[in-house]
Amino acid sequence: MISESRLKELLFPYEVVRDEQNKLLLLTAASIENKRNLIVHAPTGLGKTAATLAPAVAAAIEKDLTILFLTSRHTQHKIAIDTLREIKEKHGVSVGAVSIIGKKHMCLQPGVETLFSGEFADYCKKMKEAGKCDFYKNTRKNMTKFTMAASSLITRLARSSPHTTEQVIEESEKEKFCPYEISIGLAGEAKIIITDYFYLFHPGISDNLLTKLGKELDKLIVIVDEAHNLPLRLKDLASEYLSTTILKRAMTEAKKYGYENTVEILGEILARLEGMAEGMDIEAEKLVDRADFEHELDEKYDYDQLISDLESIGDEIRQLQKKSYLGSIARFLEVWKGPDEGFTRILANKKGLREPFVVLSYRCLDPSVVSGEIINNTWSTIMMSGTLLPTSMYRELLGVEEVQEVVFKDPFPKKNRLNLIIPKTTTKFSMRSERQYEIIADTLADIVDSIPGNIAVFFPSYFIMDQVSSYFEIRTNKTIFSEKSGLTKQEKQDMLDNFKSYKDRGAVLLAAASGSFGEGIDLPGDFLKAVVVVGLPLSQPDLETKSLIDYFDRKFKKGWDYGYLYPAFNKALQNAGRCIRSETDKGIIIFLDERYIWSNYKRCFPEDWDIEVSTEYKGLIKEFFGNS
Secondary structure, three states, X not given: OOOHHHHHHOOOOOOOOOHHHHHHHHHHHHHHHOOOEEEEEOOOOOOHHHHHHHHHHHHHHHHOOEEEEEOXXXXXXXXXXXXXXXXXXXXXXXXXXXXXXXXXXXXXXXXXXHOOHHHHHHHHHHHHHOOOOHHHHHHEOOOOOEOHHHHHHHHHHHHOOOEOHHHHHHHHHHOOOOHHHHHHHHHHHOOEEEEOOHHHHOHHHHHHHHHHHOOOHHHEEEEEOOHHHHHHHHHHHOOEEEEHHHHHHHHHHHHHOOOHHHHHHHHHHHHHHHHHOOOOOOOOEXXXXXXXXXXXXXXXXXXXXXXXXXXXXXXXXXXOOOOOHHHHHHHHHHHHOOOOOOEXXXXXXXXXXXXXXXXXXXXXXXXXXXXXHHHOOOOEEEEEEOOXXXXXXXXXXHOOOOEEEEEOOOOOOHHHEEEEEOOOOOOOHHHOOHHHHHHHHHHHHHHHHHOOOOEXXXXXXXXXXXXXXXXXXOOOOOEEEEOOOOOOHHHHHHHHHHHHOOOOOOEEEEEEOOOOOOOOOOOXXXXXXXXXXXXXXXXXXXXXXXXXXXXXXXXXXXXXXXXXHHHXXXXXHHHHOOOOOOOOOOEEEEEEOHHHHOHHHHOOOOOOOOEEEOOOHHHHHHHHHHHO
């Protein structure tokens, strides 16, 4: 076990360090010391935040480095801030820290919540350039200097650092400052910046941020929390879409502001998209080449000049309203010129609510085209998650070099958890039927009635959830909470709070594997007694999935695993992880699908998991809770 003096050197904030946490603490310190990257599979409850953040702070002070703590979860911002406060209180070390969420979510301008991220970025830029944002004018004299009043607030906040984003927004709003710019002011002198992935990996945002802060990539210690989300987030960042719906809205917009010539050009682009989809069935897809869309437009209009013209008109329209469809079309046309390697181009004919529409997309397949150069040029990048298996896949997908991969064991007592596969049903596409849904509902009812407390049930899709629910709801007396697609943050929290209130009586939460409750929620203690994962949340075998499999076959000879199997299995493990959140929790994790015992799937479970396989599940469940 690590000595007390070494714990102090590494600024560990707590009195007791757990065995596995002790290893991660030393491993992080060694990785940073040796300028090495680190990929860590560390199950929930190990204490990852303190074990990585504390030695990183010690190294940042000693070597004059800056820490970027990247997370997609807002709740993790608070955990990181609380950890820094503990470090400050225990060791008397006061280092500047700031939490920065998405710029749009910090903006005090009314109505911006309706804008997409790209639209907001364009709107914000034009508001500042036109001198129409009072919040920005109150905060900055120019791009490099703050106003005296804003500097005063930044100094005051820096003295009492660290602060949550909410606190910075609240203090900024009182004096009518831009919260984002105040946060940037704090970040300029901060040792720790807690923020989202895109502040490092989005090319435009990252360059702008690092330039504003005067930070060099090779002077950054990067900690990526929930790193299993990073590949998908990076692919989304590098992908763009154009639809006939957007084109029609852009034509209406151009007509409204008198750009008649532009209406005609947009009509030509619309006709090109519809022509490309001619003869396609509804919900059909096909691969296309760059020239299929670009060549005809380039011959008639000069493609690059067309982009420039649409950008200019989009900028003018944003002076009059917050968003411009013309600007978003210009962005797509620019991105469409990108490389073919690591990307695919897909045309889809979609059903739509009122009428069919066509979507042309440029989709990133390979996240390493975004991440590789960035990660490998930092001082050290530490990637961690409770579902980062196999670590070699994440190393290859993200293009990480000079890296150590480590898999930690589950820190919780094995007697506190029953991992159970019930090979009685399946959601396999070829086996789906009303009778199969009814059998799943019967099995769920038996499980639910055997468990004294709350149960969460995760389905591969909302569709399957709805099919099973119609049978299940008449087979159980427990209260049922059903997740719906598109819940607001408040609706999600209200449902979760209501569900938790049933912990003594017992209720059932039905949710989708990729929905609001699939990961990122904490239900420790008695709030959740069991999780049932129904089926496997495999991707729909669409053209993008097939392209992923083909691409990863060519690059790694592992197309099926990297493009299809592991992403789905890790999603199932994320769902399962909602159950056991602390070392005192006791609960059951049930995988309800016969495919979980197939060798190709069973190999994906963590090696240290003890897994029971049985169709005599009621006795096992009752015995477990009787012993518990």
